[in-house]
Amino acid sequence: MTTKIDFKKEIGTYSARRGRFQIVDVPDLRYLMIDGHGDPNTGPAFTEAAEALYPLAYRLKFASKQDLGRDYVVMPLEGLWWADDMDSFTAARDKSRWDWTLMIMVPDWIGQDMFAGAVEQTAAKAGPRRLHDVRLGALSEGRCVQTLHVGSYDDETATLEQMHQRFIPDNGLQMTGRHHEIYLSDARKVDPGRLRTILRQPVKARE
Incomplete structure:
Protein backbone atom coordinates (compact mmCIF):
# COMPACT_ATOMS: atom_id res chain seq x y z
CA MET A 1 0.00 0.00 0.00
CA THR A 2 1.30 3.45 -0.96
CA THR A 3 1.95 5.75 2.00
CA LYS A 4 0.04 9.03 1.67
CA ILE A 5 2.13 12.05 2.69
CA ASP A 6 0.44 15.00 4.40
CA PHE A 7 2.80 17.92 3.90
CA LYS A 8 0.87 20.03 6.43
CA LYS A 9 2.36 17.70 9.03
CA GLU A 10 5.74 17.30 7.35
CA ILE A 11 6.50 21.03 6.84
CA GLY A 12 6.62 22.88 10.15
CA THR A 13 5.63 26.26 8.73
CA TYR A 14 2.14 24.94 7.91
CA SER A 15 1.46 25.15 11.65
CA ALA A 16 0.94 28.34 13.64
CA ARG A 17 -0.51 29.34 17.02
CA ARG A 18 -3.38 31.70 17.66
CA GLY A 19 -2.43 34.81 19.60
CA ARG A 20 1.30 34.33 19.05
CA PHE A 21 3.58 35.77 16.38
CA GLN A 22 6.41 33.45 15.35
CA ILE A 23 9.55 34.15 13.34
CA VAL A 24 10.07 31.20 11.02
CA ASP A 25 12.25 30.19 8.09
CA VAL A 26 10.07 28.95 5.25
CA PRO A 27 11.66 26.45 2.84
CA ASP A 28 11.54 27.02 -0.91
CA LEU A 29 8.35 25.40 -2.18
CA ARG A 30 6.59 24.67 -5.50
CA TYR A 31 3.07 25.74 -6.29
CA LEU A 32 0.37 25.78 -8.88
CA MET A 33 -0.17 29.53 -9.32
CA ILE A 34 -2.73 31.80 -10.98
CA ASP A 35 -2.92 35.61 -10.82
CA GLY A 36 -5.82 38.02 -10.43
CA HIS A 37 -6.92 41.45 -9.26
CA GLY A 38 -9.74 42.97 -7.27
CA ASP A 39 -12.18 42.19 -4.49
CA PRO A 40 -12.40 38.40 -4.03
CA ASN A 41 -16.01 38.75 -2.89
CA THR A 42 -17.31 40.51 -6.00
CA GLY A 43 -17.10 39.46 -9.62
CA PRO A 44 -16.06 36.09 -11.02
CA ALA A 45 -12.24 36.45 -11.09
CA PHE A 46 -11.42 34.90 -7.72
CA THR A 47 -13.88 32.02 -8.12
CA GLU A 48 -12.67 31.26 -11.64
CA ALA A 49 -9.07 31.19 -10.42
CA ALA A 50 -9.88 28.71 -7.66
CA GLU A 51 -11.90 26.59 -10.08
CA ALA A 52 -8.83 26.35 -12.33
CA LEU A 53 -6.50 25.24 -9.53
CA TYR A 54 -8.43 22.46 -7.83
CA PRO A 55 -9.05 20.01 -10.70
CA LEU A 56 -5.42 20.38 -11.78
CA ALA A 57 -4.19 19.78 -8.23
CA TYR A 58 -6.21 16.57 -7.98
CA ARG A 59 -5.17 15.43 -11.46
CA LEU A 60 -1.51 15.78 -10.41
CA LYS A 61 -2.13 13.88 -7.17
CA PHE A 62 -3.67 10.97 -9.05
CA ALA A 63 -0.89 11.00 -11.68
CA SER A 64 1.76 10.98 -8.96
CA LYS A 65 0.14 8.00 -7.24
CA GLN A 66 -0.46 6.07 -10.45
CA ASP A 67 2.73 6.82 -12.38
CA LEU A 68 5.26 7.32 -9.58
CA GLY A 69 3.76 5.37 -6.69
CA ARG A 70 3.91 8.52 -4.55
CA ASP A 71 0.63 9.60 -2.96
CA TYR A 72 -0.04 12.77 -1.00
CA VAL A 73 -2.85 14.86 0.45
CA VAL A 74 -3.84 17.80 -1.76
CA MET A 75 -2.73 20.93 0.05
CA PRO A 76 -4.98 23.84 1.08
CA LEU A 77 -5.59 26.93 -1.00
CA GLU A 78 -3.16 29.79 -0.36
CA GLY A 79 -2.98 33.38 -1.51
CA LEU A 80 -0.36 36.08 -1.97
CA TRP A 81 -1.85 39.56 -1.65
CA TRP A 82 -0.37 42.96 -2.40
CA ALA A 83 -1.23 46.51 -3.45
CA ASP A 84 0.58 49.72 -4.36
CA ASP A 85 -0.39 51.01 -0.90
CA MET A 86 -0.19 48.25 1.70
CA ASP A 87 -2.38 50.33 4.04
CA SER A 88 -5.29 49.10 1.91
CA PHE A 89 -5.00 45.85 3.88
CA THR A 90 -5.48 47.51 7.25
CA ALA A 91 -6.64 51.12 7.44
CA ALA A 92 -8.73 51.42 4.29
CA ARG A 93 -9.39 47.70 3.65
CA ASP A 94 -10.10 48.61 0.03
CA LYS A 95 -10.27 45.18 -1.62
CA SER A 96 -10.83 46.60 -5.09
CA ARG A 97 -7.16 47.70 -5.07
CA TRP A 98 -5.74 44.29 -4.21
CA ASP A 99 -3.68 42.11 -6.51
CA TRP A 100 -3.40 38.42 -5.71
CA THR A 101 -1.95 35.08 -6.68
CA LEU A 102 -3.86 31.96 -5.66
CA MET A 103 -1.75 28.87 -5.08
CA ILE A 104 -1.78 25.21 -4.11
CA MET A 105 1.51 23.65 -3.03
CA VAL A 106 2.70 20.54 -4.88
CA PRO A 107 5.62 18.19 -4.11
CA ASP A 108 9.01 18.97 -5.58
CA TRP A 109 8.90 15.78 -7.66
CA ILE A 110 6.13 17.28 -9.81
CA GLY A 111 7.98 18.46 -12.92
CA GLN A 112 7.00 20.53 -15.93
CA ASP A 113 6.29 17.46 -18.06
CA MET A 114 3.88 16.01 -15.50
CA PHE A 115 2.27 19.43 -15.09
CA ALA A 116 1.81 19.84 -18.86
CA GLY A 117 0.28 16.38 -19.08
CA ALA A 118 -2.15 17.15 -16.26
CA VAL A 119 -3.22 20.39 -17.98
CA GLU A 120 -3.85 18.51 -21.22
CA GLN A 121 -5.89 15.80 -19.50
CA THR A 122 -7.92 18.33 -17.50
CA ALA A 123 -8.64 20.39 -20.62
CA ALA A 124 -9.86 17.26 -22.44
CA LYS A 125 -12.68 16.93 -19.89
CA ALA A 126 -14.25 20.38 -20.32
CA GLY A 127 -11.60 22.06 -18.23
CA PRO A 128 -12.23 25.32 -16.35
CA ARG A 129 -12.09 28.59 -18.26
CA ARG A 130 -8.80 29.82 -16.76
CA LEU A 131 -7.02 26.47 -16.79
CA HIS A 132 -4.30 27.64 -19.18
CA ASP A 133 -3.52 30.62 -16.94
CA VAL A 134 -2.20 28.28 -14.25
CA ARG A 135 1.57 27.89 -14.04
CA LEU A 136 3.93 25.72 -12.03
CA GLY A 137 6.32 27.96 -10.13
CA ALA A 138 8.58 28.21 -7.10
CA LEU A 139 8.35 30.58 -4.17
CA SER A 140 11.27 31.50 -1.94
CA GLU A 141 10.10 33.42 1.14
CA GLY A 142 12.82 32.71 3.68
CA ARG A 143 12.46 34.53 7.01
CA CYS A 144 8.81 35.29 7.83
CA VAL A 145 6.54 36.28 10.69
CA GLN A 146 3.31 34.32 10.97
CA GLU A 181 -2.49 33.60 3.67
CA ILE A 182 -2.94 29.84 4.04
CA TYR A 183 -6.58 28.78 4.23
CA LEU A 184 -6.66 25.76 6.53
CA SER A 185 -10.48 25.73 6.52
CA ASP A 186 -12.90 25.31 3.64
CA ALA A 187 -14.95 28.52 3.62
CA ARG A 188 -17.78 26.67 1.86
CA LYS A 189 -18.23 24.31 4.81
CA VAL A 190 -17.06 26.17 7.92
CA ASP A 191 -18.83 28.98 9.80
CA PRO A 192 -16.98 32.30 9.25
CA GLY A 193 -16.29 32.63 12.96
CA ARG A 194 -14.37 29.34 12.97
CA LEU A 195 -12.22 29.77 9.86
CA ARG A 196 -8.55 29.01 10.50
CA THR A 197 -6.04 31.01 8.44
CA ILE A 198 -2.27 31.33 8.74
CA LEU A 199 -1.23 34.94 8.18
CA ARG A 200 2.37 35.23 7.00
CA GLN A 201 4.60 38.19 6.17
CA PRO A 202 8.14 37.86 4.74
CA VAL A 203 10.63 40.07 6.57
CA LYS A 204 14.27 41.07 6.63
CA ALA A 205 16.54 42.86 9.08
CA ARG A 206 15.70 46.56 9.30
CA GLU A 207 18.11 48.71 7.33
Missing part, protein backbone atom coordinates in the same frame (compact mmCIF):
# COMPACT_ATOMS: atom_id res chain seq x y z
CA THR A 147 0.36 33.64 13.25
CA LEU A 148 -2.94 31.77 13.21
CA HIS A 149 -6.10 33.83 12.75
CA VAL A 150 -9.39 32.25 13.77
CA GLY A 151 -12.49 33.97 12.42
CA SER A 152 -13.77 35.81 9.40
CA TYR A 153 -11.31 37.03 6.80
CA ASP A 154 -12.72 40.53 7.29
CA ASP A 155 -11.68 40.40 10.96
CA GLU A 156 -7.96 40.07 10.19
CA THR A 157 -7.31 43.82 10.37
CA ALA A 158 -6.41 44.08 14.07
CA THR A 159 -4.04 41.11 13.85
CA LEU A 160 -2.34 42.48 10.74
CA GLU A 161 -1.95 45.93 12.31
CA GLN A 162 -0.28 44.36 15.34
CA MET A 163 1.99 42.28 13.11
CA HIS A 164 2.93 45.07 10.69
CA GLN A 165 3.14 48.03 13.07
CA ARG A 166 4.29 46.50 16.35
CA PHE A 167 5.79 43.01 16.28
CA ILE A 168 7.85 43.38 13.09
CA PRO A 169 9.47 46.76 13.88
CA ASP A 170 9.83 45.89 17.59
CA ASN A 171 11.95 42.90 16.56
CA GLY A 172 14.29 44.92 14.34
CA LEU A 173 12.62 43.73 11.13
CA GLN A 174 10.92 45.27 8.12
CA MET A 175 8.42 43.84 5.69
CA THR A 176 9.50 42.49 2.33
CA GLY A 177 7.71 40.34 -0.20
CA ARG A 178 3.96 39.77 -0.27
CA HIS A 179 1.37 39.13 2.40
CA HIS A 180 0.62 35.40 2.42
Whole structure:
Protein backbone atom coordinates (compact mmCIF):
# COMPACT_ATOMS: atom_id res chain seq x y z
CA MET A 1 0.00 0.00 0.00
CA THR A 2 1.30 3.45 -0.96
CA THR A 3 1.95 5.75 2.00
CA LYS A 4 0.04 9.03 1.67
CA ILE A 5 2.13 12.05 2.69
CA ASP A 6 0.44 15.00 4.40
CA PHE A 7 2.80 17.92 3.90
CA LYS A 8 0.87 20.03 6.43
CA LYS A 9 2.36 17.70 9.03
CA GLU A 10 5.74 17.30 7.35
CA ILE A 11 6.50 21.03 6.84
CA GLY A 12 6.62 22.88 10.15
CA THR A 13 5.63 26.26 8.73
CA TYR A 14 2.14 24.94 7.91
CA SER A 15 1.46 25.15 11.65
CA ALA A 16 0.94 28.34 13.64
CA ARG A 17 -0.51 29.34 17.02
CA ARG A 18 -3.38 31.70 17.66
CA GLY A 19 -2.43 34.81 19.60
CA ARG A 20 1.30 34.33 19.05
CA PHE A 21 3.58 35.77 16.38
CA GLN A 22 6.41 33.45 15.35
CA ILE A 23 9.55 34.15 13.34
CA VAL A 24 10.07 31.20 11.02
CA ASP A 25 12.25 30.19 8.09
CA VAL A 26 10.07 28.95 5.25
CA PRO A 27 11.66 26.45 2.84
CA ASP A 28 11.54 27.02 -0.91
CA LEU A 29 8.35 25.40 -2.18
CA ARG A 30 6.59 24.67 -5.50
CA TYR A 31 3.07 25.74 -6.29
CA LEU A 32 0.37 25.78 -8.88
CA MET A 33 -0.17 29.53 -9.32
CA ILE A 34 -2.73 31.80 -10.98
CA ASP A 35 -2.92 35.61 -10.82
CA GLY A 36 -5.82 38.02 -10.43
CA HIS A 37 -6.92 41.45 -9.26
CA GLY A 38 -9.74 42.97 -7.27
CA ASP A 39 -12.18 42.19 -4.49
CA PRO A 40 -12.40 38.40 -4.03
CA ASN A 41 -16.01 38.75 -2.89
CA THR A 42 -17.31 40.51 -6.00
CA GLY A 43 -17.10 39.46 -9.62
CA PRO A 44 -16.06 36.09 -11.02
CA ALA A 45 -12.24 36.45 -11.09
CA PHE A 46 -11.42 34.90 -7.72
CA THR A 47 -13.88 32.02 -8.12
CA GLU A 48 -12.67 31.26 -11.64
CA ALA A 49 -9.07 31.19 -10.42
CA ALA A 50 -9.88 28.71 -7.66
CA GLU A 51 -11.90 26.59 -10.08
CA ALA A 52 -8.83 26.35 -12.33
CA LEU A 53 -6.50 25.24 -9.53
CA TYR A 54 -8.43 22.46 -7.83
CA PRO A 55 -9.05 20.01 -10.70
CA LEU A 56 -5.42 20.38 -11.78
CA ALA A 57 -4.19 19.78 -8.23
CA TYR A 58 -6.21 16.57 -7.98
CA ARG A 59 -5.17 15.43 -11.46
CA LEU A 60 -1.51 15.78 -10.41
CA LYS A 61 -2.13 13.88 -7.17
CA PHE A 62 -3.67 10.97 -9.05
CA ALA A 63 -0.89 11.00 -11.68
CA SER A 64 1.76 10.98 -8.96
CA LYS A 65 0.14 8.00 -7.24
CA GLN A 66 -0.46 6.07 -10.45
CA ASP A 67 2.73 6.82 -12.38
CA LEU A 68 5.26 7.32 -9.58
CA GLY A 69 3.76 5.37 -6.69
CA ARG A 70 3.91 8.52 -4.55
CA ASP A 71 0.63 9.60 -2.96
CA TYR A 72 -0.04 12.77 -1.00
CA VAL A 73 -2.85 14.86 0.45
CA VAL A 74 -3.84 17.80 -1.76
CA MET A 75 -2.73 20.93 0.05
CA PRO A 76 -4.98 23.84 1.08
CA LEU A 77 -5.59 26.93 -1.00
CA GLU A 78 -3.16 29.79 -0.36
CA GLY A 79 -2.98 33.38 -1.51
CA LEU A 80 -0.36 36.08 -1.97
CA TRP A 81 -1.85 39.56 -1.65
CA TRP A 82 -0.37 42.96 -2.40
CA ALA A 83 -1.23 46.51 -3.45
CA ASP A 84 0.58 49.72 -4.36
CA ASP A 85 -0.39 51.01 -0.90
CA MET A 86 -0.19 48.25 1.70
CA ASP A 87 -2.38 50.33 4.04
CA SER A 88 -5.29 49.10 1.91
CA PHE A 89 -5.00 45.85 3.88
CA THR A 90 -5.48 47.51 7.25
CA ALA A 91 -6.64 51.12 7.44
CA ALA A 92 -8.73 51.42 4.29
CA ARG A 93 -9.39 47.70 3.65
CA ASP A 94 -10.10 48.61 0.03
CA LYS A 95 -10.27 45.18 -1.62
CA SER A 96 -10.83 46.60 -5.09
CA ARG A 97 -7.16 47.70 -5.07
CA TRP A 98 -5.74 44.29 -4.21
CA ASP A 99 -3.68 42.11 -6.51
CA TRP A 100 -3.40 38.42 -5.71
CA THR A 101 -1.95 35.08 -6.68
CA LEU A 102 -3.86 31.96 -5.66
CA MET A 103 -1.75 28.87 -5.08
CA ILE A 104 -1.78 25.21 -4.11
CA MET A 105 1.51 23.65 -3.03
CA VAL A 106 2.70 20.54 -4.88
CA PRO A 107 5.62 18.19 -4.11
CA ASP A 108 9.01 18.97 -5.58
CA TRP A 109 8.90 15.78 -7.66
CA ILE A 110 6.13 17.28 -9.81
CA GLY A 111 7.98 18.46 -12.92
CA GLN A 112 7.00 20.53 -15.93
CA ASP A 113 6.29 17.46 -18.06
CA MET A 114 3.88 16.01 -15.50
CA PHE A 115 2.27 19.43 -15.09
CA ALA A 116 1.81 19.84 -18.86
CA GLY A 117 0.28 16.38 -19.08
CA ALA A 118 -2.15 17.15 -16.26
CA VAL A 119 -3.22 20.39 -17.98
CA GLU A 120 -3.85 18.51 -21.22
CA GLN A 121 -5.89 15.80 -19.50
CA THR A 122 -7.92 18.33 -17.50
CA ALA A 123 -8.64 20.39 -20.62
CA ALA A 124 -9.86 17.26 -22.44
CA LYS A 125 -12.68 16.93 -19.89
CA ALA A 126 -14.25 20.38 -20.32
CA GLY A 127 -11.60 22.06 -18.23
CA PRO A 128 -12.23 25.32 -16.35
CA ARG A 129 -12.09 28.59 -18.26
CA ARG A 130 -8.80 29.82 -16.76
CA LEU A 131 -7.02 26.47 -16.79
CA HIS A 132 -4.30 27.64 -19.18
CA ASP A 133 -3.52 30.62 -16.94
CA VAL A 134 -2.20 28.28 -14.25
CA ARG A 135 1.57 27.89 -14.04
CA LEU A 136 3.93 25.72 -12.03
CA GLY A 137 6.32 27.96 -10.13
CA ALA A 138 8.58 28.21 -7.10
CA LEU A 139 8.35 30.58 -4.17
CA SER A 140 11.27 31.50 -1.94
CA GLU A 141 10.10 33.42 1.14
CA GLY A 142 12.82 32.71 3.68
CA ARG A 143 12.46 34.53 7.01
CA CYS A 144 8.81 35.29 7.83
CA VAL A 145 6.54 36.28 10.69
CA GLN A 146 3.31 34.32 10.97
CA THR A 147 0.36 33.64 13.25
CA LEU A 148 -2.94 31.77 13.21
CA HIS A 149 -6.10 33.83 12.75
CA VAL A 150 -9.39 32.25 13.77
CA GLY A 151 -12.49 33.97 12.42
CA SER A 152 -13.77 35.81 9.40
CA TYR A 153 -11.31 37.03 6.80
CA ASP A 154 -12.72 40.53 7.29
CA ASP A 155 -11.68 40.40 10.96
CA GLU A 156 -7.96 40.07 10.19
CA THR A 157 -7.31 43.82 10.37
CA ALA A 158 -6.41 44.08 14.07
CA THR A 159 -4.04 41.11 13.85
CA LEU A 160 -2.34 42.48 10.74
CA GLU A 161 -1.95 45.93 12.31
CA GLN A 162 -0.28 44.36 15.34
CA MET A 163 1.99 42.28 13.11
CA HIS A 164 2.93 45.07 10.69
CA GLN A 165 3.14 48.03 13.07
CA ARG A 166 4.29 46.50 16.35
CA PHE A 167 5.79 43.01 16.28
CA ILE A 168 7.85 43.38 13.09
CA PRO A 169 9.47 46.76 13.88
CA ASP A 170 9.83 45.89 17.59
CA ASN A 171 11.95 42.90 16.56
CA GLY A 172 14.29 44.92 14.34
CA LEU A 173 12.62 43.73 11.13
CA GLN A 174 10.92 45.27 8.12
CA MET A 175 8.42 43.84 5.69
CA THR A 176 9.50 42.49 2.33
CA GLY A 177 7.71 40.34 -0.20
CA ARG A 178 3.96 39.77 -0.27
CA HIS A 179 1.37 39.13 2.40
CA HIS A 180 0.62 35.40 2.42
CA GLU A 181 -2.49 33.60 3.67
CA ILE A 182 -2.94 29.84 4.04
CA TYR A 183 -6.58 28.78 4.23
CA LEU A 184 -6.66 25.76 6.53
CA SER A 185 -10.48 25.73 6.52
CA ASP A 186 -12.90 25.31 3.64
CA ALA A 187 -14.95 28.52 3.62
CA ARG A 188 -17.78 26.67 1.86
CA LYS A 189 -18.23 24.31 4.81
CA VAL A 190 -17.06 26.17 7.92
CA ASP A 191 -18.83 28.98 9.80
CA PRO A 192 -16.98 32.30 9.25
CA GLY A 193 -16.29 32.63 12.96
CA ARG A 194 -14.37 29.34 12.97
CA LEU A 195 -12.22 29.77 9.86
CA ARG A 196 -8.55 29.01 10.50
CA THR A 197 -6.04 31.01 8.44
CA ILE A 198 -2.27 31.33 8.74
CA LEU A 199 -1.23 34.94 8.18
CA ARG A 200 2.37 35.23 7.00
CA GLN A 201 4.60 38.19 6.17
CA PRO A 202 8.14 37.86 4.74
CA VAL A 203 10.63 40.07 6.57
CA LYS A 204 14.27 41.07 6.63
CA ALA A 205 16.54 42.86 9.08
CA ARG A 206 15.70 46.56 9.30
CA GLU A 207 18.11 48.71 7.33
